[in-house]
Amino acid sequence: AQSVTQPDIHITVSEGASLELRCNYSYGATPYLFWYVQSPGQGLQLLLKYFSGDTLVQGIKGFEAEFKRSQSSFNLRKPSVHWSDAAEYFCAVGTENTGNQFYFGTGTSLTVIP
Amino acid sequence: DAGITQSPRHKVTETGTPVTLRCHQTENHRYMYWYRQDPGHGLRLIHYSYGVKDTDKGEVSDGYSVSRSKTEDFLLTLESATSSQTSVYFCAISDRMGEQFFGPGTRLTVL
Numbered sequence: 547a548q549s550v551t552q553p554d555i556h557i558t559v560s561e562g563a564s565l566e567l568r569c570n571y572s573y574g575a576t577p578y579l580f581w582y583v584q585s586p587g588q589g590l591q592l593l594l595k596y597f598s599g600d601t602l603v604q605g606i607k608g609f610e611a612e613f614k615r616s617q618s619s620f621n622l623r624k625p626s627v628h629w630s631d632a633a634e635y636f637c638a639v640g641t642e643n644t645g646n647q648f649y650f651g652t653g654t655s656l657t658v659i660p
Numbered sequence: 661d662a663g664i665t666q667s668p669r670h671k672v673t674e675t676g677t678p679v680t681l682r683c684h685q686t687e688n689h690r691y692m693y694w695y696r697q698d699p700g701h702g703l704r705l706i707h708y709s710y711g712v713k714d715t716d717k718g719e720v721s722d723g724y725s726v727s728r729s730k731t732e733d734f735l736l737t738l739e740s741a742t743s744s745q746t747s748v749y750f751c752a753i754s755d756r757m758g759e760q761f762f763g764p765g766t767r768l769t770v771l
Binding site (some may be wrong): 552555580582588589590591592595636638640646647648649650651652653 | 691693695700701702703704705708710718750752754756759760761762763764765
């Protein structure tokens with residue numbers, strides 16, 4: 547069965563510092579991978595997605611993620627965090643084999659300190 | 661932003677009462693989904709639809725039913741609400757295997 551693991555429940559970083567959020571997935575074939583961000587009281591917004599091709603993908607708000615097949619990982623990175631990046635981040639995997647279902651990790655809450 | 665609305669946005673109800681949540685889209689996307697979001701669990705799929713009158717169960721479907729009589733509307737019904745169904749419910753839409761677009765959510769409290 548497909549699954550997504552985000553091992554870090556909560557991360558605190560200083561403003562201006564770099565950020566890496568971890569995501570590992572379990573899926574038999576090449577998955578479609580996504581990162582979403584959720585601000586308090588809001589719905590989810592797509593940051594970036596990987597379907598195929600270049601394994602380093604760029605997203606909105608200065609985020610990027612790298613697909614590493616050998617490690618079954620799709621970690622999210624940002625070189626310099628801004629206070630407005632404080633939010634909940636979700637990794638997700640999609641698959642066509644099971645009716646276009648998407649599977650989400652449990653999320654990582656990011657706190658940014660001045 | 662994708663055209664997705666959810667109604668109501670907030671609801672408080674009592675145990676044992678029926679509740680229906682509505683998701684409406686203006687994007688003509690084929691796939692529609694209902695998720696619930698609870699602390700420590702992320703988003704869990706309740707039901708999804710891959711076309712009019714075509715629906716299937718997700719990970720946490722017990723106690724929930726859905727209907728899709730038109731492309732644009734996807735209804736989630738709690739036949740007899742329980743306190744364990746207190747949650748935030750999100751509707752999402754997707755076109756083929758593409759990104760999902762999420763609605764603003766419905767906060768449901770079952771007393």
